[in-house]
Amino acid sequence: MAAAFALILEDYRADFPAQLQHMPRAIHILLSACMKESRAVDVFNPDLIALPQGSNFIGGRRVIGRGQAIPVRRPSDGRVYADLDSVDDAQLGEAVEDAQRAYKSSGWAQTDPRGRMRVLRRWADLIEADMETLAPLEALGSTRMIHEIRAWDVSYTAETVRFFAEWADKIGGEVAATTPDKLGLTIHEPYGVVAAIAPWNLPLVMAAWKIAPAIAAGNSIVLKPSEMTPFSIVRLAELAIEAGLPAGIFNIVQGDGRSVGDPLVRRPEVAKVTFTGSTATGAAIMTACAQTGPKPVTLELGGKSPQIIFADAGLDKASAIVARAITLNAGQVCVAGSRLLVQEGVADQVIDCIMTAFAAHKAGPTWASDSTLGPIISEGQLDRIDGIVQRAVADGAQVLTGGSRATAPQDGSFFLPTLLQNAAQHSEAVQGEIFGPVLTVQTFTDEMEAYALANDSAYGLAAGVHTSDLTRALRATRTLEAGTVWVNRYGRSNDFILPTGGFKQSGIGKDLGREAYVANLKTKVALIEF
Template structure:
């Protein structure tokens, strides 16, 4: 919010190079009304990512939070009113995505839609906006992000912890979760043992409990979906090294951190976005094989590279098809760094200067200093 507030008075347009007898300007103007559809996994953060740049560019916003996590968005809107945002500029409407979200996309006064969520839903929103508009969209969608680990990492235990945290944070319910471990064969066994130890030390429980180190799954339905993919992957030949099911007796939807190996790229656990604490493990022998395994037909949201060789890291950065690539760490989204995906992982970028441009239309204005003597269509 502070980042886009600071940008607001530095955004307005530019001058164009023109002939000496005229002045050319590009003026940035708001679209009008933006429909922002936010997900349930980081409800307040994702709402602010959408609302802040839209308001800074001069638009009004109608925010639809997930029906599973509405409360923080309502409080957000209350605080906006208290802070001085005029009534009617920042609005929250609740409801199911199939009804309320669809109605927002179709509303003739909504000039643009921004959405974070699944690729399937994003495709449906884009189709609807094309049919009733067309109207522009910003889409931040699914991912199946690889983490490439090479044998030259200086500290196996530390790298294993980084890899583990990238899939167990928020119980894996993160679009950029590093859900596919690609590891050089020579260190696979000790690395996996470190992962197994880390996974088995996690303690499930309510997120407000200081004793908890593993979050719950958003719903029993989602937990059952995660388990369904794991079981189908086992039927397709995957071996479960640890986890592989729900925790018993906890009174909630808690899924065991799971390690799967013995997979190829056609296995459901490798192909499908699971959105849970499930990590697939595949071994490689060289960079070429690592890149081949990293390639995903659908997704290109993020990737991690763990190596002591900076030249190798920079080579891989150029060849990995992902909107964000992290070297020797995983997930670092900060002010001013563009966030978005390649392929079916999205359209547009959030959290950066370009985001403000995406919430603006450009109007070209040309001022003639004297009456032209040639027809308007004449060449310069």
């Protein structure tokens, strides 16, 4: 019986997270318990994953960095599993110069658009076919669980490449309205060398958001992954060469932000910068681009996203969505729904549902089939999360569930799903991005109070609204100060046409959608007189 229930849950997870958010809570808990009973096995042995020499990718091949070695730990068990060979200053310069040379001489930007499209389609096919290499490599040192990577991350990465491939011949110039004796044209051209800095929380997916539109538009790119999750991205670059991408169009440099990230965005050859990460780092990058350019930037930064549950919502479904939105990737998602605003009168019922959902999670390593709560990326981040929670408690907040580190089979970095009540509106727990599985809960009496609480934040990345009133839902989408508003759901779908990006301190510009492709093109004007 348990094995049968486990198979059913796998079918739901294959379309994650859409199916799980609609599953009745009792069935979800039962199936999760069966998973724990029947599938407590390792999907792969982390000690047997081979890491080829050379963590950088320059000129179409792996290159061993000459910079300072950086120890890389597995957050699931705390073990140092590799020493990252970062680039030195000279190699960083070689990577950027190689990207500029490839942009000018490889013919990639001048290739007919459908030719670029065909290369990118082959690349996407190779990514999907490489599942058994990419998935364990991604799970090995990240916070992403192997079953989630297989069900979503790899295929989503491939689909991102396919989506932007299709834009290669869809954006042209325009003929302007001029006097009859003149011909005015607007012409779109690639920038040249694009510098990208990708985060650690979804390494493959976030890198694809940066790489795919830039390359599809005809640019070359130099990418710096996070030094905490550096390896799976290099495999992507190898597959790109196999697909036919010219050498030098996609280069990867490894290292930390101070020694590699900052000098990368300051290089004079870099014409545009795209970054996903913290608001503080985004501000530093924007400053560097102003000082050395100016050059355009796309920044997807921090979030402190509210989820509003009105009394007329389907409460079981809404509660499951809220719980999932803060425990996905252990809360280490920029759009994590970290503030619950629930209408008085239904708060107790919603809180009970969420606490039950939190209790059903099992912390465990990313390679274990029965893990449902992944690790925190580092001990430093774990200490930071714990500190925020403890300071909130000292300031009068109550921990309804969780509130401490979680135990797991290995000596990894785990934090229990946590529900905080009565945290002060001005407190760090309510206002700051925690980037962990910590949900604050506040109540409201009417609609306008809900929106006022939701908008009382320096961030504006995303928001969720749960209601059966269509008119109210439409008002919410107009009133909430967020780049994305989800109604009766929370989280992105596979609708790549919908751009993503935030307001206020959550960033500038958009990833995904037509907007991301156009952001990698500059506009030239031609005026021809007859």
